[in-house]
Amino acid sequence: MKDAKDMKLKIGLAEMLKGGVIMDVTTPDQAKIAEDAGAVAVMALERIPADIRAQGGVARMSDPTVIQAIQKVVSIPVMAKCRIGHFAEAQVLQALGVDFIDESEVLTPADETYHVNKWEFKVPFVCGCRDLGEALRRIAEGAAMIRTKGEAGSGNIVEAVRHMRTVQSHIKKITILGDEELVNEAKKLGAPVELVREVKKLGKLPVPNFSAGGIATPADASLMMQLGAETVFVGSGIFKSSDPEKRAKAIVSATTNFLDFDLIAKASEGLGDAMPGLDIAEIPEEQRMATRGW
Amino acid sequence: MTQIGILALQGDFEKHSQMMALLGHQTLLVRTKEQLHSCVGLIIPGGESTTLTKLMKKHDLWNPVRQFSMKKPIFGTCAGLIVLAKKAVGNNVETLGLIDIQVIRNAYGRQVDSFIDTVTLKLGRDESTFEGVFIRAPKIVSLGSDVVPLAWHGDDVVMAEKGNILVAAFHPELTSDTKVHEYFAKKIHV
Numbered sequence: 001m002k003d004a005k006d007m008k009l010k011i012g013l014a015e016m017l018k019g020g021v022i023m024d025v026t027t028p029d030q031a032k033i034a035e036d037a038g039a040v041a042v043m044a045l046e047r048i049p050a051d052i053r054a055q056g057g058v059a060r061m062s063d064p065t066v067i068q069a070i071q072k073v074v075s076i077p078v079m080a081k082c083r084i085g086h087f088a089e090a091q092v093l094q095a096l097g098v099d100f101i102d103e104s105e106v107l108t109p110a111d112e113t114y115h116v117n118k119w120e121f122k123v124p125f126v127c128g129c130r131d132l133g134e135a136l137r138r139i140a141e142g143a144a145m146i147r148t149k150g151e152a153g154s155g156n157i158v159e160a161v162r163h164m165r166t167v168q169s170h171i172k173k174i175t176i177l178g179d180e181e182l183v184n185e186a187k188k189l190g191a192p193v194e195l196v197r198e199v200k201k202l203g204k205l206p207v208p209n210f211s212a213g214g215i216a217t218p219a220d221a222s223l224m225m226q227l228g229a230e231t232v233f234v235g236s237g238i239f240k241s242s243d244p245e246k247r248a249k250a251i252v253s254a255t256t257n258f259l260d261f262d263l264i265a266k267a268s269e270g271l272g273d274a275m276p277g278l279d280i281a282e283i284p285e286e287q288r289m290a291t292r293g294w
Numbered sequence: 295m296t297q298i299g300i301l302a303l304q305g306d307f308e309k310h311s312q313m314m315a316l317l318g319h320q321t322l323l324v325r326t327k328e329q330l331h332s333c334v335g336l337i338i339p340g341g342e343s344t345t346l347t348k349l350m351k352k353h354d355l356w357n358p359v360r361q362f363s364m365k366k367p368i369f370g371t372c373a374g375l376i377v378l379a380k381k382a383v384g385n386n387v388e389t390l391g392l393i394d395i396q397v398i399r400n401a402y403g404r405q406v407d408s409f410i411d412t413v414t415l416k417l418g419r420d421e422s423t424f425e426g427v428f429i430r431a432p433k434i435v436s437l438g439s440d441v442v443p444l445a446w447h448g449d450d451v452v453m454a455e456k457g458n459i460l461v462a463a464f465h466p467e468l469t470s471d472t473k474v475h476e477y478f479a480k481k482i483h484v
Contacts, residue, residue: 015468019341020341099430252349
């Protein structure tokens, strides 16, 4: 059921998170560190993407105990992930009172054809995308926030850049199309024409567009903000580094002041080791998370 | 200069900016005290109050905003209201204490408890209704005797002012109704 009021509240919360950093955390202690560093929200996980990648196996929704323990210690919004298409996990997360659900390719997909019908939920959803068609399909299903996927747990920004550039350049192209060209464009995108019209009118996605997957340094955060992200998700980048507290603060600073390079230079000093990164070419095709989602 | 500053450290500053632009006012996204000083009024947007407080201190805007309020009007919505309040009850968020109200953060609950409902607005002699968008909203639980209530949701005061300070627990910037922003613009005489 589409409900304009519900959608306003969902997108409204996404608006409140703009200009901030959303951090992956696995324990209440980490959640506190994130909140103290100035995170606008935390993503409560059992394992961060880098560990999911290393350990393999089926990655599922987190244990509710983990989520509840984190909800108890922070006052900022708590997000959690469900598997693509696993609407029952989403129902459980809604019952737990999480503030945002990430229908995420980081977990093992539960449905190879359909994503969750997000209109059915009162809690807002964020979904990943690699291109504009994927973004608009997720919005058509009721997503209130889009994040470009990047390659989670890789510590490598190249995929995040690719996805953000792909989305942004396609948006630019649509703004100069004639109205008569939009139906054909929608057909090519595999997305509803109403949303394509809206993109043309707004010159941006109709919901906030955040960036995720591979952000490990303050400069990475600035890069994504300059490319058009409105907020960044940092997953493994913080708690897989040698000094999470310092790095978390530095990434928050760099996100807020993404054009203040003196400040970013200063924030980048002496952060210790960043997470060890992966060359995307070394990740076997079937282990790439970004390709999950349809 | 007659530009209205929008504190742009984090939150829905763009929405406030769009609203003021719609009313024909010049706006400036404020991230430094130099920028603050070039403005005739300031809006502190919705966002996360813990984050906003930390960032304001880090950017050396905490005391400058306090000094700014002695001469020029400030409007805070949601998290902005918390930052301006005297005290956030039962929470460790530090506040500027520029308006004598006590508030409870996330008073209505989590995001699933966020709601939209009609608010009664009384600006001067005009009484009207307004679309109240409440997102993880704070609640004003006590008002000092010199604070003037301006809007109600049921029995709760959801908008108030005292001198240069105007606060709202809801988000007028997320609606298409410009009344509240017009009221603030009048306060700064632009």
